[in-house]
Amino acid sequence: MSEEATVNNGVNVGALLEAREALTETPAAAQFKWRASCNWENGTHSSSTVESFFGLGEEQSHVREYSFDADHPEIFASEDKGATPVEFVLVGLASCLTAGIAAVAQNRDIQLKSVTATLEAPMDIQGILGIDSDVRNGFEGVTVNYKIDADASQEDIEALVAQSQKRSAVFDIVANPTNVNVEVNSTA
Amino acid sequence: MTARNNGQASGTVDTIVIGAGHTGLAVSHCLSERSIDHVILERGEVANSWRHERWDSLTLLTPNWQSRLPGFSYSGDDPDGFMAMPEVIGFIDAYAARCEAPIHTQTTVTSVRHDSDVYTIATDRGDWHSRSVVAASGACNLPSVPKVCDNVPANIDTVTPHAYRNSEQLKEGKVLVVGASATGLQLADEIHRSGRPVTIAVGEHVRMPRTYRGRDIQWWMHSAGVLDEGLDDVDDINRARNLPSPQLVGSHDKKILDLNAMTDAGMKLVGRLMGFQNNVAQFSGSFRNVCALADLKMGRLLDTIDEWAETSPDAATYEPSERFERTRVDDAPCLAIDLCEEGFGTVLFATGFRPDYSWLDVPVLDRKGMIRHDEGAAKMPGLYVIGLPFLRRRKSSFIHGTEDDARYITQHLESVLPIL
Numbered sequence: 001m002s003e004e005a006t007v008n009n010g011v012n013v014g015a016l017l018e019a020r021e022a023l024t025e026t027p028a029a030a031q032f033k034w035r036a037s038c039n040w041e042n043g044t045h046s047s048s049t050v051e052s053f054f055g056l057g058e059e060q061s062h063v064r065e066y067s068f069d070a071d072h073p074e075i076f077a078s079e080d081k082g083a084t085p086v087e088f089v090l091v092g093l094a095s096c097l098t099a100g101i102a103a104v105a106q107n108r109d110i111q112l113k114s115v116t117a118t119l120e121a122p123m124d125i126q127g128i129l130g131i132d133s134d135v136r137n138g139f140e141g142v143t144v145n146y147k148i149d150a151d152a153s154q155e156d157i158e159a160l161v162a163q164s165q166k167r168s169a170v171f172d173i174v175a176n177p178t179n180v181n182v183e184v185n186s187t188a
Numbered sequence: 189m190t191a192r193n194n195g196q197a198s199g200t201v202d203t204i205v206i207g208a209g210h211t212g213l214a215v216s217h218c219l220s221e222r223s224i225d226h227v228i229l230e231r232g233e234v235a236n237s238w239r240h241e242r243w244d245s246l247t248l249l250t251p252n253w254q255s256r257l258p259g260f261s262y263s264g265d266d267p268d269g270f271m272a273m274p275e276v277i278g279f280i281d282a283y284a285a286r287c288e289a290p291i292h293t294q295t296t297v298t299s300v301r302h303d304s305d306v307y308t309i310a311t312d313r314g315d316w317h318s319r320s321v322v323a324a325s326g327a328c329n330l331p332s333v334p335k336v337c338d339n340v341p342a343n344i345d346t347v348t349p350h351a352y353r354n355s356e357q358l359k360e361g362k363v364l365v366v367g368a369s370a371t372g373l374q375l376a377d378e379i380h381r382s383g384r385p386v387t388i389a390v391g392e393h394v395r396m397p398r399t400y401r402g403r404d405i406q407w408w409m410h411s412a413g414v415l416d417e418g419l420d421d422v423d424d425i426n427r428a429r430n431l432p433s434p435q436l437v438g439s440h441d442k443k444i445l446d447l448n449a450m451t452d453a454g455m456k457l458v459g460r461l462m463g464f465q466n467n468v469a470q471f472s473g474s475f476r477n478v479c480a481l482a483d484l485k486m487g488r489l490l491d492t493i494d495e496w497a498e499t500s501p502d503a504a505t506y507e508p509s510e511r512f513e514r515t516r517v518d519d520a521p522c523l524a525i526d527l528c529e530e531g532f533g534t535v536l537f538a539t540g541f542r543p544d545y546s547w548l549d550v551p552v553l554d555r556k557g558m559i560r561h562d563e564g565a566a567k568m569p570g571l572y573v574i575g576l577p578f579l580r581r582r583k584s585s586f587i588h589g590t591e592d593d594a595r596y597i598t599q600h601l602e603s604v605l606p607i608l
Contacts, residue, residue, distance in 0.1 A: 159488075163481070165477040166392075166474075171477075175459075
């Protein structure tokens with residue numbers, strides 16, 4: 001018991017489980033809306049911000065506004081003022097899975113010592129350049145490689161990573177189709 | 189075949205049992221032991237679902253020695269065999285013949301209401317009144333089909349296991365089997381053998397070897413206490429109640445029915461069916477992970493069995509521990525198939541079943557349409573349910589799990605009957 005009590009991955013699993021129970025009773029409060037806004041700077045450079053979101057039945061906000069510069073590398077004749085948009089997708093996937101691993105580990109009383117992910121996603125850019133219409137624009141696939149040091153067996157660590165994928169929003173977004181509506185409002 | 193439509197088609201009794209399948213008959217047996225006045229109402233015949241809503245080749249997932257009900261058990265000479273449907277029907281018919289209570293067959297319950305502490309059970313042959321009701325109407329009344337079913341291309345047939353009898357009713361062409369539980373894999377196997385090439389869309393599934401260390405997996409789960417696990421033994425009862433049936437088939441050759449066997453037979457495996465874009469079926473990129481989850485979960489089950497085996501006095505008689513090859517997954521599993529272009533004729537949705545409570549006008553259903561209950565006692569005094577997955581224990585969905593549940597709910601019912 002004392003051993004279990006010392007497991008601390010910095011995740012308040014108690015609060016998460018309470019929220020889960022509460023939201024089972026009030027499914028309306030579980031309806032969230034995530035937002036981002038993006039402003040074109042120059043060339044392929046844009047800056048995006050996130051601050052507000054909707055959840056638990058009301059407007060919410062982060063403790064502060066976060067901003068992200070996106071651009072393309074110099075070999076694309078760009079100025080490389082930020083990460084490439086597709087790299088943000090990898091960042092989103094990695095950080096979602098990693099957060100999930102920490103939460104699941106806490107729930108299963110597994111102390112994590114280190115968790116490192118490296119991601120690689122091959123892409124044939126003949127797609128985005130319109131050279132070959134049979135080539136898709138996006139990734140041909142994504143490989144995530146985890147190195148995890150934890151007080152657990154290899155099987156238990158693999159189970160953490162598998163459970164994290166099962167519960168991951170970004171894994172679902174990347175692995176499954178999503179309808180995307182892009183609308184245009186003239187500012188004129 | 190039992191036909192007992194004689195006698196009154198309405199009246200007042202202590203308890204109405206809805207359904208004359210194995211669970212309803214088991215409840216009746218236990219009620220009779222307690223001298224509780226009751227009748228059984230059955231929409232069709234005894235064992236109706238087994239008779240009319242199952243495919244031809246279905247066999248039980250449990251060996252014959254596990255076919256037992258309160259006061260009744262398998263008495264044949266093949267305890268390790270598996271019953272086909274005619275045998276299951278014969279088994280339940282024989283049990284019904286010993287039933288002391290009236291069974292009103294061909295009597296469909298159209299509504300159950302609860303007013304002023306009295307249940308009114310309306311049927312197409314008259315109304316009954318009682319202080320208590322046991323819904324033993326089954327867990328698999330309706331096929332549970334995902335919304336994407338609506339978007340299957342128009343010239344391709346869709347079939348559910350309720351309508352499926354055998355592969356000959358399918359038109360020529362490839363078949364997409366959606367679902368990889370016991371039903372999905374059994375039907376995929378049989379359809380593929382009929383010469384119709386099969387692709388299986390695989391979501392979360394439960395992998396299990398038919399035999400392990402020389403004995404049937406059900407024997408191990410029974411002996412190691414896995415099947416007796418109750419509500420306090422699982423983290424998430426909703427999850428336990430919604431687990432797909434394990435990838436098992438009851439056959440004389442004790443064959444293992446897993447995804448590797450499907451691959452070896454020449455079937456194609458893809459991820460969970462997510463939707464259709466025109467004629468193109470889209471599959472999830474999570475295929476590798478659902479296989480990893482199932483492989484790891486099977487490993488934990490086998491660990492539990494091994495731990496139990498070591499402590500058993502018969503440890504020396506068991507064959508050595510074994511582990512199975514991981515599920516083989518292509519480097520880049522297929523994400524989309526143009527069903528028309530690729531020559532598919534049928535999509536079979538083996539995506540589970542759910543009970544039908546359209547007749548239940550008592551406010552006990554949750555937002556998913558399932559009865560809210562505590563170990564079979566519904567959230568309305570006097571109303572009980574039986575025969576649902578993990579009603580009280582992991583074995584609740586099996587025939588041999590019925591006895592414990594029937595005894596528990598009838599004891600509960602008897603204890604509250606004086607105050608109902």
